[in-house]
Amino acid sequence: MTTNDPALVKMSPMAVTLNDTSVSTGIGSGLVMKERKLLNNPNLWHKVIVHNCENLDRDFILKTILDHVHPLDFIPVRYTVEGTNGTFFARNCRMAIEKLCRQNLIVANPTNKDKPFKLTIILSYSTTTDLIINVQENIAAVLNKRYTAATKTLNLDNFYKDTDLTEFCTLSQPKILYFVLHLSRQFQIQHLKLTNNEINILSPIESIWGMKTLTTLDLRNNMIEKMAELNILKTMQITELLLDGNPLCEQYDEYSYVQAVKEICPKIEKLDGVLLSQNGFLAFRRNYLCKMDGQELIDQFLEHYFCLYDSAHRSALEVMYHKQAMLSVTSQYLPGQSTTATASLGQYKCVSRNLRLLSDLAKSEECLMVGSSKIIKLLTSLPASEHDPYTFTVDLMYYKENTAIVTVTGVFREALQSLLDSERILGFTRTFILVSVGNGEYNIVNEEYHISNATTTQQQRAFKIVRVPRPSHLTIEQAHTNKERKKMAYAFKSITNLNVQWSKKCLEDCNYDLKKALMLFVDLYKVDKIPLEAFANY
Amino acid sequence: MSISKSKIDQACRVAEEFTKLYYESTDKRRHLISRLYLDTGILTWNGNGLTGNERIQKFYIELPSSDHTISTLDAQPIFDGAVNNQLSFLIQVSGTVKYQDKPPKSFQQSFVITAQGDKWKIVTDCFRLQEPLTSTDKN
Numbered sequence: 001m002t003t004n005d006p007a008l009v010k011m012s013p014m015a016v017t018l019n020d021t022s023v024s025t026g027i028g029s030g031l032v033m034k035e036r037k038l039l040n041n042p043n044l045w046h047k048v049i050v051h052n053c054e055n056l057d058r059d060f061i062l063k064t065i066l067d068h069v070h071p072l073d074f075i076p077v078r079y080t081v082e083g084t085n086g087t088f089f090a091r092n093c094r095m096a097i098e099k100l101c102r103q104n105l106i107v108a109n110p111t112n113k114d115k116p117f118k119l120t121i122i123l124s125y126s127t128t129t130d131l132i133i134n135v136q137e138n139i140a141a142v143l144n145k146r147y148t149a150a151t152k153t154l155n156l157d158n159f160y161k162d163t164d165l166t167e168f169c170t171l172s173q174p175k176i177l178y179f180v181l182h183l184s185r186q187f188q189i190q191h192l193k194l195t196n197n198e199i200n201i202l203s204p205i206e207s208i209w210g211m212k213t214l215t216t217l218d219l220r221n222n223m224i225e226k227m228a229e230l231n232i233l234k235t236m237q238i239t240e241l242l243l244d245g246n247p248l249c250e251q252y253d254e255y256s257y258v259q260a261v262k263e264i265c266p267k268i269e270k271l272d273g274v275l276l277s278q279n280g281f282l283a284f285r286r287n288y289l290c291k292m293d294g295q296e297l298i299d300q301f302l303e304h305y306f307c308l309y310d311s312a313h314r315s316a317l318e319v320m321y322h323k324q325a326m327l328s329v330t331s332q333y334l335p336g337q338s339t340t341a342t343a344s345l346g347q348y349k350c351v352s353r354n355l356r357l358l359s360d361l362a363k364s365e366e367c368l369m370v371g372s373s374k375i376i377k378l379l380t381s382l383p384a385s386e387h388d389p390y391t392f393t394v395d396l397m398y399y400k401e402n403t404a405i406v407t408v409t410g411v412f413r414e415a416l417q418s419l420l421d422s423e424r425i426l427g428f429t430r431t432f433i434l435v436s437v438g439n440g441e442y443n444i445v446n447e448e449y450h451i452s453n454a455t456t457t458q459q460q461r462a463f464k465i466v467r468v469p470r471p472s473h474l475t476i477e478q479a480h481t482n483k484e485r486k487k488m489a490y491a492f493k494s495i496t497n498l499n500v501q502w503s504k505k506c507l508e509d510c511n512y513d514l515k516k517a518l519m520l521f522v523d524l525y526k527v528d529k530i531p532l533e534a535f536a537n538y
Numbered sequence: 539m540s541i542s543k544s545k546i547d548q549a550c551r552v553a554e555e556f557t558k559l560y561y562e563s564t565d566k567r568r569h570l571i572s573r574l575y576l577d578t579g580i581l582t583w584n585g586n587g588l589t590g591n592e593r594i595q596k597f598y599i600e601l602p603s604s605d606h607t608i609s610t611l612d613a614q615p616i617f618d619g620a621v622n623n624q625l626s627f628l629i630q631v632s633g634t635v636k637y638q639d640k641p642p643k644s645f646q647q648s649f650v651i652t653a654q655g656d657k658w659k660i661v662t663d664c665f666r667l668q669e670p671l672t673s674t675d676k677n
Contacts, residue, residue: 255587280602281637284670285585324617330610332632334644334668355550355611364550365543368614395582397662398650403620407648407664427668429646431630435620445617448630450610450646455669 004132006078006089011047011125014038018097019120020105038124039094045133046097047125048076050086051118059160061086062168064117068107071201072096073175077133077167089125089133097121138166140183152190152213156180159197171197172223178204191216198222202229205236212237221245230264240270253292287394294399298406301434301442302394306387308495310412314380316495316518319525321372322435322443328353328368329378331451345426348451351378375447384415388462402436411454411462425462427454439532441497479512488514493536496521502534545615553613553629556651556658561606568598575660576652583665607642608633616650626652626661635667644668 003009016035038044053061058079066074074096076088090096100107100119107117142164146155159180160170171177171194181204184192190213199222208214217238224230224246233241241261243249252260261271269276275283289295308317321327331348353367369375391410398405407429414424433446454462479488485507492514493503498521510516524530563571572595575581581588581597588594609632616626629649634642645668650661 259587259593278671280600281671282583282586282597284667288582288585288587290580290587322617326614326617328612328614330612330630330632332609335634335642352610353612354609355554355613356608365546368546393585393666395585395664395666397580397582397664405650405662407666409646409666409668429630429632429648429666431628431648431664433616433620433628433650435617445620446614446628448612448614448628448648450612450630450632452632452644452668455644457669 002130002132004134006047006080006087006131006133009126009131011122012127012130014124016123017120018101018105018123020118035123036094039097041124042092043128044124045089045091045126045128045131046093047122048088048090049082049120049122050088051120052084052115053086053117054081054084056086058086059168061117062088063170064110065107065119066170066173069096069099070172071174072099073173075173075175077135079168089131091128097123135167135169136183138164139169139180140186143180143184143187147184147187147189149188152188153193154184154187154189154191155193156197157193157195172199174201174204177201178207181205181207184208185211188213190214191218193218194222195220196222200224200229202232205232209236214238216240216242218242219246224248227251227260227264230261233265237267238265239267241265241268242272244272255289286392287396289396289399291396291399294396294404297399297404297440297442298394298396301406301432302389302392302408304497306389309379310384310386311495312384313495313515313518314384315376316522317379318372318376318522319496320444321375321447322437322445323372324370325372325375325443325445325447326368326370327375327378327447327449329449329451330354334453334455343453345451345453347383351381385412386415387412390464391458391462404434404442405431406434407431411458413463425454425459427452427458439535441535477514479507479514485512488512492517497536498530498534499536502530549613549615549627552627552651552658553611556649557608557611557629557631560649561608564598565603565605568601571595571598575663576654579660579663581660581663581665584667584670602638605636606633606645607635621652624652626650637671643671 016038050061050065062076062079065076072093072095074090074093076090079086079088081087100121105119105121107119109116142162143154145164146162147153148155156171159165160168169176169180171180177199185208189211192208192214195218199219202219202224214236215238217233217240220242222245224243225248227248229248243261249257258271258276261268262276269278277283289298305317305320308314308320329348329352331345331352333343333345351367353364355364369378388411393409395407396404397407409427409429411425411427414426416423429450431446431448432444434442435445437443479485489500489503489507492498492507493500495518496503496506498506506517506521507514510520521530560574563574572591575591575594577591578589579591579594581594583597588597610630612630614628616628627650629651631647631649633645635645636642645665647663647665649663651658652661653659
């Protein structure tokens, strides 16, 4: 008699019962060996009884048992409550049953360690001819429901919670995932969503290798632990991958993550929503850090540098340069730029160097500024500026021991010489080589500065983000009242990094004349008269 | 300790020779270009970092064909204290590059090169187009 209702099935006379007594008397493993024939026969249904689990949710019990035998195949079907027990059938799961036997048929209860689950397994309870359990139809119906033809999307998010599923069907079980993906081949799928399924093993994706229409795969919020799992995707046509929310992501920093994914899946163009490449070119990335821990140093350095450079006291930059530092400038018109007043780079050209034009190497020293005072002389001769940090790209190329190498590009606007001038926006590239001078401070030892016209797009995008204006007390030149003096002391402190006492001392010695005080500071610094303790972060 | 004129001259000479070799390799003989980099060399191309000869070579193989025109060249000897007294130069280049049949685009590139035996090798190579090629910028 064939049926699909387990309640109607009679236990076969060939059935062998395994319970805690039979397995724990040590004959257990011997018993299992003897019954290998039964376990190896894929057409035999085995019945599993979970004792004393009334009131507990089916999904919770089955999930606990599956987690316990993971990654071994174990597909429970036709879960039924019989009295105080939960029962289900499984087949073709020798290794899982062996594992359960080795642990005396006891499965720990994650929510109550004093009440573990005790199992009884009846091998060969029935055969597949007598008990027909066909989950295919049900799963196919659910897949149909979850498929959107208009967007060619199959959404298998949180699959096992689907209320239309009759069986406990979790995609974290490799065999179930394989089966479900196999069934999904009937659909034209471009976008496959497998989010929130606790998937740890991706090898079942093999069943959709031939799915040529698939371009987007969403694997967010699963349990993928190793990047190597993605190897299965290598030969596929997937161009967009979403991997966020998997444990493997935490093993990488931003840069090595992308590199690792690209290495395994070179065809991927978009990862976690970010474009990696387009039309054969790598996508633009704003910043690069050879080491994550260099970020703080570089942020501080650039903020400090450009704050001073753009201020009315550009000469204060002198303390950021090493005494024997070098600076050279190059400049270039963009192709097709006319030489009207707004495009003119004249002021930069006259201090520029270009080794391509110098046939006489003797001239090479002329435009190379050696020594911080010569450098400051050149920099202060250039027009006043305002940089737009939102246009900056930063490449920290080297950061080791006491040296850092960083290249910054971006735009700046020149201060208007007169009201009749139109605004000029120029592009720049600066490479700085920094060395540590102790106390977390770095000095510039080499700098190459390149100026060119800004492109049309650069001009359009510049200065669109309104910054909080810098405190206006930076422009106070003389302080008379206590309030003004306090403001100036604060400004002085933020420009020089000196602590409160030393800032006050410099200012007092110069009668609160900001310009004089800054010059005094620079002079003292140059002759090493400012001890390390004078600085705020000592 | 002043920087000697000969070091400055050497920087200029080496820069000219090296960049000539580099751009010729990039434009015409890419298959050997990873030899110009130290084993630990780093290349960044518009913010994408590539480390190690294998990755760098792979990048150049996949990059569409290029044709560079140099407009400005600058070079300095690097401060001894920064490079443990190992002779190294900082080079900055600007110019335009044509990829396949696309119109020329402005670029700036800066190299740090160091002597390894009788050859100059790239320690760091930072390439930036003045304007990104790709249409979406999600940073």
